[in-house]
Amino acid sequence: xxxxxxxxxxxxxxxxxxxxxxxxxxxxxxxxxxxxxxxxxxxxxxxxxxxxxxxxxxxxxxxxxxxxxxxxxxxxxxxxxxxxxxxxxxxxxxxxxxxxxxxxxxxxxxxxxxxxxxxxxxxxxxxxxxxxxxxxxxxxxxxxxxxxxxxxxxxxxxxxxxxxxxxxxxxxxxxxxxxxxxxxxxxxxxxxxxxxxxxxxxxxxxxxxxxxxxxxxxxxxxxxxxxxxxxxxxxxxxxxxxxxxxxxxxxxxxxxxxxxxxxxxxxxxxxxxxxxxxxxxxxxxxxxxxxxxxxxxxxxxxxxxxxxxxxxxx
Numbered sequence: 001x002x003x004x005x006x007x008x009x010x011x012x013x014x015x016x017x018x019x020x021x022x023x024x025x026x027x028x029x030x031x032x033x034x035x036x037x038x039x040x041x042x043x044x045x046x047x048x049x050x051x052x053x054x055x056x057x058x059x060x061x062x063x064x065x066x067x068x069x070x071x072x073x074x075x076x077x078x079x080x081x082x083x084x085x086x087x088x089x090x091x092x093x094x095x096x097x098x099x100x101x102x103x104x105x106x107x108x109x110x111x112x113x114x115x116x117x118x119x120x121x122x123x124x125x126x127x128x129x130x131x132x133x134x135x136x137x138x139x140x141x142x143x144x145x146x147x148x149x150x151x152x153x154x155x156x157x158x159x160x161x162x163x164x165x166x167x168x169x170x171x172x173x174x175x176x177x178x179x180x181x182x183x184x185x186x187x188x189x190x191x192x193x194x195x196x197x198x199x200x201x202x203x204x205x206x207x208x209x210x211x212x213x214x215x216x217x218x219x220x221x222x223x224x225x226x227x228x229x230x231x232x233x234x235x236x237x238x239x240x241x242x243x244x245x246x247x248x249x250x251x252x253x254x255x256x257x258x259x260x261x262x263x264x265x266x267x268x269x270x271x272x273x274x275x276x277x278x279x280x281x282x283x284x285x286x287x288x289x290x291x292x293x294x295x296x297x298x299x300x301x302x303x304x305x306x307x308x309x310x311x312x313x314x
Contacts, residue, residue, distance in 0.1 A: 028197060028219060028243075034144065035118045040288045040313055041194055041216040041240045042114060077119065084112050088126065097129035104130075110137045117144045117196070124148045139191040145198030146221070155190075155207040195220060208232050216240040216288070226273070230280035239281070240288030242313075247273075248293030273298065279305045286311045 027033055077085075087100055104112070109130050116122045121144035122130075131137055135154070143150060151157070192214035199222040208215075212233040217224050223246035229236070241247060278284070278301060287302060287310050294314065303309045 029146075031119045034121075034196065037196055037218050037243065038117060038142075038194065038216070040242070040286070040290075041192070041214055041238055044214065044238050044286065077115065080108060081112060081115050081119075084116075085120065088122075093125045093129065096126065101129050101132065106138050110140060113137060113140075113142055117142045117194075121145070121148065124150070136190045139188045140194075141190060141192070142194040142196075143198055144196045149198055150200065150204060152201050152204050153207070154204065155209055194218075197221075200224065205229075206232060210234065212236060213283070214238045217244070218288075219243040220246075222246075227275040227277065230277045234280060235283055236281050237283050238286045238288075239284060240313075242288045242290035242292065244292060247289075248295075274301060278302050282306075284310055286313065288313045290314060 087096065091100060101109070113122065113127070113130060124143075127143065127148075131141065135141070135157075189211035190209050191211055193208065193212055194214075194216040196216070196218045199220055200217075202225060205224065205228065208229075210233060213235050215229075215233060215236055215238070218240055219242075224241075224244075226241065273295065289298075289312055299309075299312060302312065
């Protein structure tokens with residue numbers, strides 16, 4: 001009797017080698033993996049109550065327990081995104097910046113940047129155009145490499161440019177101040193910063209704005225001094241440092257462009273997490289540590305001196 005399931009290979013010739021994901025780098029450059037990598041930090045909105053994927057406990061699972069993290073972005077592109085792609089291909093940077101961006105509303109620019117981060121990462125020139133003079137869209141910056149990096153002084157320049165345009169009440173007699181207006185256009189601060197498959201200089205990290213609440217440093221090609229961050233960005237709520245080789249990441253490509261669970265590192269991790277002042281992050285709720293090697297007593301060190309444990313996603 002047969003159960004109707006065959007273990008034989010399908011008929012026909014084997015697919016060419018060029019169709020296969022032959023290396024970890026190939027896997028990291030797929031939309032499927034970018035979708036999974038960005039799912040944690042982008043699934044927690046600043047304007048909504050925090051909902052943790054799962055609660056950490058004495059057991060350390062090797063994969064996220066929340067299946068919703070696996071389907072963050074829509075698989076089918078929207079009509080607006082298809083039109084956006086046509087404009088990107090047909091316009092020069094100056095035409096795009098001057099003739100297109102001013103007519104894209106903020107919420108749509110944010111959605112387009114998020115969708116592009118997964119399916120077709122934008123060049124740094126297009127990102128600068130979309131971020132505009134504020135230096136971000138609705139408080140969010142997403143940079144997806146490889147080959148795309150921020151200017152070293154990006155946050156310093158953005159802060160100085162925005163500050164130079166500020167007007168203090170009472171200093172300009174020509175400004176009609178109506179304090180009882182129902183809607184006041186107040187610039188929102190940068191609160192979400194996401195880096196994927198790229199690198200940042202230490203000088204750029206030291207200039208991170210202290211208003212950040214969501215920070216992702218995923219698959220960074222160069223080590224990041226995490227022990228400096230609690231003093232630079234003390235308001236962090238969501239921190240994702242997944243899939244970093246300098247944290248002992250030794251994950252191997254799995255099926256469908258996914259990564260299997262973390263394995264013991266071949267070498268000692270470059271970054272010693274014991275140097276991170278975890279208690280200083282008293283707002284921290286969720287820590288993404290997917291694909292990294294989990295050292296002994298990791299959760300104990302992260303939750304030291306806390307009433308409520310941090311949710312650690314592995």
